[in-house]
Amino acid sequence: MNSYCAKPEEVARNWWVIDAAGQTLGRLAVQVSTVLRGKNKPQYTPHVDCGDFVIVINAEKVVVSGSKEEQKLYRHHSGYPGGFKQETLRSLRERRPTAIIETAVKGMLPHNRLGARQFTKLNVYAGAEHPHAAQNPQPMTVGFNEAFKPHPAAAATK
Numbered sequence: 001m002n003s004y005c006a007k008p009e010e011v012a013r014n015w016w017v018i019d020a021a022g023q024t025l026g027r028l029a030v031q032v033s034t035v036l037r038g039k040n041k042p043q044y045t046p047h048v049d050c051g052d053f054v055i056v057i058n059a060e061k062v063v064v065s066g067s068k069e070e071q072k073l074y075r076h077h078s079g080y081p082g083g084f085k086q087e088t089l090r091s092l093r094e095r096r097p098t099a100i101i102e103t104a105v106k107g108m109l110p111h112n113r114l115g116a117r118q119f120t121k122l123n124v125y126a127g128a129e130h131p132h133a134a135q136n137p138q139p140m141t142v143g144f145n146e147a148f149k150p151h152p153a154a155a156a157t158k
């Protein structure tokens with residue numbers, strides 16, 4: 001029996017909308033990157049873009065734990081001498097709140113051409129409105145997975 005390899009023209013793409021309000025940044029980014037890569041589908045193939053489109057709304061309301069608001073730094077270099085720049089999560093949230101989620105998700109995708117193509121299927125918006133109503137996106141819940149919910153009898157014995 002041969003292993004199944006998905007072909008790019010066979011992949012069915014869905015649109016998902018995720019509300020980031022009150023969600024933890026890292027846990028949200030893991031689920032978004034999983035959907036972008038297509039790892040939640042049974043026909044996942046590592047070298048084929050099998051992922052779906054993801055719309056993240058309320059990016060400005062994502063939460064982080066501890067003192068990361070002041071201590072987490074975003075660094076980049078302009079390419080010129082002395083062009084090293086860094087800013088805290090708080091200042092980046094004020095200036096460009098969508099960049100927080102985009103940076104976290106981009107770091108969880110492959111660092112090659114495939115990852116760049118998968119990243120283009122991510123749409124992040126600071127507010128609750130998005131212009132993709134024509135694609136009929138389905139809501140996706142992030143957080144507690146029902147599959148790992150303890151059995152009621154096991155919970156009663158504790």
